[in-house]
Amino acid sequence: MLKPVRTFRGGYEFKNFNGQARPVIIENQLPAMVTIPLKQGFGTELKSMVKKGDVVFAGQTIARDDSVVSSPIHSSVNGVVEEVRRVNYFKRQTAMVIIRTTNASKEIPRIEGCSLDWARLSNEKIEELIYLSGVSSLDREGIPTRFKSSIIPPEEVKHLIVHGVGSEPYNISLELLLKDKNLLNFLEGVKILKRIMPNSKVHLSLNVKKKNIIEQVAKLTSQLEWLDIYPLEPKYPQGYDEMLVPTILNQNFPYGYSAANIGVVILNIQAVLGVYEAVCEGKPFIERIIAICGPSIKDNLHIKVRVGTSLKDILAQRVKIETPVRVVMNSLLTGFQLNDISLPVDRTFSHVIAIPEKREREFLSFMKPGKTKDSYTRAFLAEMLPWVKRSPDTNKHGEERPCISCGFCERTCPVKIIPHLLAKYVQRNLIDETIMNYGIFNCIECGLCSYVCPSKISLMKIIKDGQDKLTMQGCDSAQCILPYFNLKGIEEYRGVTKL
Amino acid sequence: MRIIKNVIDNLNGLMQKNKYLKTFKPVMNAMDEFFFGTDKVTSLPHIVDNMDIKRLMSFVIIALLPVTIASIYFWGLRVLLVIAVSYAFGGLIEVCFAIFRKKEIHEGFLVTGLIFPLILPPGVPLWVVAVGSMFGVMFGKEVFGGTGRNIFNPAIAGRIFLTIAFPDIMTMHWQMPFSKGLGGFIHFQNTVDAVTTATPLVMFKNQGVIAPYLNLMFGQSAGCIGETFRIGIILGGLFLIVMRIVDWRLPLAYLATVVIFPYISNHLIHTQFALGGFQLLSGGLLLGAFFMATDPVTSPFTKQGRWIAGFLLGFLTVLIRGLSGYVEGVMFSILLINAFTPLIDTMVLKVRYKKK
Ligand code: SF4
Ligand code: SF4
Numbered sequence: 082m083l084k085p086v087r088t089f090r091g092g093y094e095f096k097n098f099n100g101q102a103r104p105v106i107i108e109n110q111l112p113a114m115v116t117i118p119l120k121q122g123f124g125t126e127l128k129s130m131v132k133k134g135d136v137v138f139a140g141q142t143i144a145r146d147d148s149v150v151s152s153p154i155h156s157s158v159n160g161v162v163e164e165v166r167r168v169n170y171f172k173r174q175t176a177m178v179i180i181r182t183t184n185a186s187k188e189i190p191r192i193e194g195c196s197l198d199w200a201r202l203s204n205e206k207i208e209e210l211i212y213l214s215g216v217s218s219l220d221r222e223g224i225p226t227r228f229k230s231s232i233i234p235p236e237e238v239k240h241l242i243v244h245g246v247g248s249e250p251y252n253i254s255l256e257l258l259l260k261d262k263n264l265l266n267f268l269e270g271v272k273i274l275k276r277i278m279p280n281s282k283v284h285l286s287l288n289v290k291k292k293n294i295i296e297q298v299a300k301l302t303s304q305l306e307w308l309d310i311y312p313l314e315p316k317y318p319q320g321y322d323e324m325l326v327p328t329i330l331n332q333n334f335p336y337g338y339s340a341a342n343i344g345v346v347i348l349n350i351q352a353v354l355g356v357y358e359a360v361c362e363g364k365p366f367i368e369r370i371i372a373i374c375g376p377s378i379k380d381n382l383h384i385k386v387r388v389g390t391s392l393k394d395i396l397a398q399r400v401k402i403e404t405p406v407r408v409v410m411n412s413l414l415t416g417f418q419l420n421d422i423s424l425p426v427d428r429t430f431s432h433v434i435a436i437p438e439k440r441e442r443e444f445l446s447f448m449k450p451g452k453t454k455d456s457y458t459r460a461f462l463a464e465m466l467p468w469v470k471r472s473p474d475t476n477k478h479g480e481e482r483p484c485i486s487c488g489f490c491e492r493t494c495p496v497k498i499i500p501h502l503l504a505k506y507v508q509r510n511l512i513d514e515t516i517m518n519y520g521i522f523n524c525i526e527c528g529l530c531s532y533v534c535p536s537k538i539s540l541m542k543i544i545k546d547g548q549d550k551l552t553m554q555g556c557d558s559a560q561c562i563l564p565y566f567n568l569k570g571i572e573e574y575r576g577v578t579k580l
Numbered sequence: 581m582r583i584i585k586n587v588i589d590n591l592n593g594l595m596q597k598n599k600y601l602k603t604f605k606p607v608m609n610a611m612d613e614f615f616f617g618t619d620k621v622t623s624l625p626h627i628v629d630n631m632d633i634k635r636l637m638s639f640v641i642i643a644l645l646p647v648t649i650a651s652i653y654f655w656g657l658r659v660l661l662v663i664a665v666s667y668a669f670g671g672l673i674e675v676c677f678a679i680f681r682k683k684e685i686h687e688g689f690l691v692t693g694l695i696f697p698l699i700l701p702p703g704v705p706l707w708v709v710a711v712g713s714m715f716g717v718m719f720g721k722e723v724f725g726g727t728g729r730n731i732f733n734p735a736i737a738g739r740i741f742l743t744i745a746f747p748d749i750m751t752m753h754w755q756m757p758f759s760k761g762l763g764g765f766i767h768f769q770n771t772v773d774a775v776t777t778a779t780p781l782v783m784f785k786n787q788g789v790i791a792p793y794l795n796l797m798f799g800q801s802a803g804c805i806g807e808t809f810r811i812g813i814i815l816g817g818l819f820l821i822v823m824r825i826v827d828w829r830l831p832l833a834y835l836a837t838v839v840i841f842p843y844i845s846n847h848l849i850h851t852q853f854a855l856g857g858f859q860l861l862s863g864g865l866l867l868g869a870f871f872m873a874t875d876p877v878t879s880p881f882t883k884q885g886r887w888i889a890g891f892l893l894g895f896l897t898v899l900i901r902g903l904s905g906y907v908e909g910v911m912f913s914i915l916l917i918n919a920f921t922p923l924i925d926t927m928v929l930k931v932r933y934k935k936k
Contacts, residue, residue, distance in 0.1 A: 250627070407626060414625040438621060446617040447634040454630035458824045460639050461630060477620040479632020480613050482686060483728030486881040487636070488827060501881070502929075518933050528625035535631045541624065 082306075083299045086289050088314040089328050091495040093457055093529055095250040095317055099470035100436075102372035104257040106383040111185055115158050115389030116168070116425040119144050119176040122218035123231065124151035129178050135162045139387075140189045140365040142213070143178055152218035152230045157367035157387040159184035170424060171417055177425075180389070195363030199273055207360050208235070208277055214359030215366040219352040219428060221322055222341035225278065232341050232570035238278040239344040240330055243271060243353055244286040248319040250413045250473065251374035251434050255291050257383055258350050258370070264294075267350060268301055270357035275307060278346070284329050286311040317414070318527040322347045324495055335566045336496070336523045337558035342568040351431065369430055373399060376472050377406040377435035392422040395433065405438040407475050414528035439474035446478065457489055457533040482536040490530035490540055496523045500530035500540040507547035512554060521547055522558035588612050606678040610685040637687045639825055643816035644694055644871065650809035654757035654799055655702040656769035662805065665706050667693040670713035670734075677722045686727040688877075692717065695871060696735040698806025699864055699911070700742070702769070703753045708746060712738040732918045733878045740915055743908060754779055754802035779803050780862045781907040784854050796861040807864040817870025826874045829886040830893075834869045835860060837894025845898065853902040865897065868910035878918045882928040889924055893917050 120126035127144035131137060137156040145153040160182040167174045192213050194206055202210075208226035211217050217230035225231040225238055245255050259267055275283055285302075287295050289312035302308050311329055313319050319328065322340045325347055326332055332343070340347050351370060358364040367388050374381055378399055386395060392408070400406055408419040411432045419433070426433075443449070451461030455471040463471050490500040498520040506516045521544060530540040548558075562568070591608055595601045614634070622628050652659045670693045678685045696713055716738020721730040743750045758764045779802045780791040795801050799809040807813070820826040839856035859865065873879060873893055880889050896913035900906060 407621075409626050413627050416626070418626065436627065440619045440621060442616040442619045444617070445615060447632060447638060451630060455627075456629050456631045458629075458631050458636075460635060460823045460825065473627040475621040475626055477618050477622055477628060478630045479634065480618055480620075480684065482633045482684075483726065485633070485688070485728055485876050486879075487825075487876045488881050489824075491881065499881070499929075519929070520933070531628065532625050533629050533631075535629065535633050535636050537628065537632065539623070 083310045086312045087328050088316055089324055091493050092316040093493050097471050098250045099472045100374050100376040100381050102254055102374050102381045102383050104254040106257060106385055109384045109386040112390045112394045113182050115180050117178045117389040118170055118427050119154055121154060121427040122429050123223035124218050125149045127151055129165045131162050133162055133164055140367060147228055150229050152215050153213060155215060155365045155367050156180055157389045158182040191363030197361050199360050204277055210360045211356055216355035216359050220348050222339045235278045236280055237344055237569060238281045238346050241274055241278055241281045242284045242325050242329055242347045244320060244325055245350045246286055246313050246315055246319045247288050248315045248317040251432055253372040253431050255294055259294055266357040267353055270353040273356055273360050283308045284311060286313050286329060288315045289313060318495055321525055323525040335562045337562060342570060371430050372432045374432055375435040377401050377437050388427055389425045391425050392419055400435050406435050407438045409434045437474045439476040477537050479537050484536055484538060489533040493529045493533050496525055498523050504540050504543040507543050512550045517556050522561050584615050603679050606685055607675055633687050636825060637690045639823060640691045641694055643819045646812035646816055647806045647809050650799055650812050651805045653763045653765055655805055656764040656767045658769040659805055662697045662709050665709045666697045666713040669710040670717045673714050673717040688727040692734045696738055699739050699804050702755050702805050708749055712742040715741045728877055730877055733872050733875050736872060736911055736915050739911055756802055757799060759800055790858050793861055804864060807867045810861055810866050813866040813870060827886060829883060830874050830879055830890040831869045833887050833890025834873055834893045837891050838897055841894060841898050864910045868914055873914050878921060880921050880924045882925055885924045885928045889917050
């Protein structure tokens with residue numbers, strides 16, 4: 082059923098950024114070498130089942146452990162294992178299997194037992210297919226199956242939220258993901274998920290601006306009484322689990338824990354498509370669609386790459402090299418900076434964003450009309466020129482100054498805490514229960530407060546420091562959450578190291 | 581651009597060599613930052629807003645421009661001199677403290693330096709401007725630790741000081757504005773023996789006369805330099821609100837209370853309280869409500885706190901105007917509420933974060 086438009090208080094809509102990926106997809110050529118991390122997405126790091134010199138084929142399982150929370154990992158090419166070694170991957174030493182491609186065939190063998198007529202398959206088989214394909218490790222808490230791929234079993238899922246809101250400055254194209262047949266596949270995927278999570282209600286949240294897609298989906302699903310469609314404002318950080326739960330379910334979120342702890346599974350559209358492909362086509366999840374965004378990219382489009390392809394293979398030829406560039410993974414507000422382009426992409430990549438690293442100083446920049454400048458305030462010309470694209474860069478655009486209590490940070494904070502107040506407490510080293518009471522542990526690290534601050538104070542970082550110091554003193558987010566929630570799967574959750 | 585860069589580089593070079601000149605480093609840095617912006621880059625988030633304090637303050641100044649220009653028309657070119665003196669002496673204190681503290685010079689002064697002259701009587705002697713500006717910056721701001729920590733609005737602090745120290749100068753001599761032709765744009769100031777008159781508020785207090793609203797709106801009344809061109813103030817204030825630089829809650833609460841409250845109090849004590857419309861358009865109310873009570877540093881940061889402060893401000897303003905000997909109700913109430921701001925915020929936070 083189509084529900085009325087919803088949104089939340091606070092937040093900020095990033096409009097009109099230059100370098101949005103066109104809804105076009107091209108296949109990246111098969112890399113000569115892939116580096117496959119043995120921890121991808123949700124789950125613990127696995128041990129390699131292959132060793133140096135082994136011959137592997139694309140889609141072959143190279144790591145699997147049914148006894149811990151995890152999902153299998155596959156080789157993404159036909160080739161020979163060159164090496165298994167640990168590499169610093171996103172600030173963590175992670176084991177990697179390095180495979181040299183020997184056969185350039187693009188064929189991927191199917192997983193046994195898949196069927197286009199999935200309704201005939203048993204639940205067990207479906208879950209097995211999802212698990213074996215590795216798609217069950219996607220998103221914040223994975224897709225629950227009977228194989229410990231998430232922290233709760235599928236029957237305990239009360240709500241399944243599938244979201245394609247796209248609230249970041251750069252978003253993967255919804256039109257592209259749900260083009261033609263993909264839309265039907267996607268809906269099949271949703272039905273499959275409903276089948277393995279029988280006690281769940283399914284909530285489909287889509288960007289309210291994509292009227293076409295919403296209409297089509299609404300028409301196609303009008304018969305399904307267990308499915309609701311929510312058009313949501315694309316206001317950052319609507320795509321966060323922490324915001325989707327209160328907006329859609331009118332329920333409080335156990336900040337610091339995951340949605341799965343309250344029986345909610347949140348997936349994005351690529352994950353659902355992956356489910357369809359796993360169950361109906363038997364495809365292991367070794368390909369990923371990545372949006373290549375940002376003004377420092379020559380041609381903004383989407384590419385389909387094999388997991389383990391190095392960033393170098395993706396970005397070579399694509400980045401403008403005239404000026405220094407910063408490459409960021411997934412989100413300009415919270416994403417990792419990708420300094421080492423020899424690192425591979427894994428299942429969790431959905432965007433690679435390149436923006437100019439702007440160290441040059443701008444003459445009288447504060448007096449410029451600002452035709453391409455984005456701001457929370459309306460004091461730039463860009464606000465009046467909706468057809469002009471705004472160009473982001475990494476300059477700080479101003480000197481750090483004392484807080485003037487302008488309140489921008491409070492107005493945009495999506496979880497209704499007062500960032501500048503907390504920051505003042507932390508900076509004066511007044512770390513005690515007061516700031517816990519003021520909700521310091523509610524911070525979801527969305528970065529909006531740091532974004533809007535005209536005094537250029539790194540609020541998010543200060544708040545995070547405060548949290549760390551507070552935790553060291555023995556106060557814990559658990560104290561704010563556990564008494565008020567009945568959480569599931571806590572033990573497993575503690576067992577899984579957070580990203 | 582080149583030229584400025586060269587000048588700054590040369591001066592910097594000079595400073596490196598000379599020990600005494602080195603103390604002026606903050607001034608140089610401020611100039612450097614002013615012209616060339618920053619070369620720092622972000623860490624996380626990777627992008628930040630283009631708004632900075634300089635632009636924020638510039639916008640407040642832009643919003644004040646109509647009023648400033650109109651005030652030159654009404655009171656003569658001398659206004660420019662008053663503004664210059666205010667900037668020079670206030671700036672001096674600011675720079676001294678920056679050097680003394682070895683900190684950067686902050687932009688907040690750019691606004692204070694302009695607002696302060698706007699709330700002085702047109703005939704104010706220049707030395708009084710200098711004293712007031714210095715006092716305001718020093719005791720309104722710097723003694724508390726500089727921008728961001730001050731409790732009182734520096735402009736208000738300076739003005740109140742002058743009112744109390746030199747009541748004669750500050751309250752007795754009011755002029756009628758120019759109203760014909762090019763007015764103040766071609767005159768230095770109104771001839772000294774120009775009609776000395778009283779402000780509309782005083783006239784109401786003494787004689788019960790209510791000035792025509794249209795005159796009040798377009799500046800044809802006696803009053804402080806920048807408070808009479810009310811249409812300009814309203815436009816400037818709305819401009820800031822639309823730009824999201826000023827929060828609308830406090831001005832709305834303030835003005836609404838000032839309009840509504842007199843109707844109630846008029847039933848109790850006649851003649852003491854002018855009616856709402858007149859209250860709204862007289863004195864420094866509009867200037868105060870849009871530009872001074874909303875000064876983010878000295879007003880509550882919580883939304884509820886802003887409502888409360890606005891209401892209290894309105895209440896106090898009407899009371900002071902009606903019942904006390906002073907007509908400067910706006911200034912006194914803002915100063916008073918400034919002092920209560922931390923308390924209001926604390927109370928709001930107490931209620932909001934009550935232990936469950
Ligand atoms: S946005 Fe920055 S200056 Fe404004 S209140 Fe927050 S911390 Fe202070
Ligand atoms: S305080 Fe935390 S949740 Fe709020 S805006 Fe800042 S980073 Fe986001």
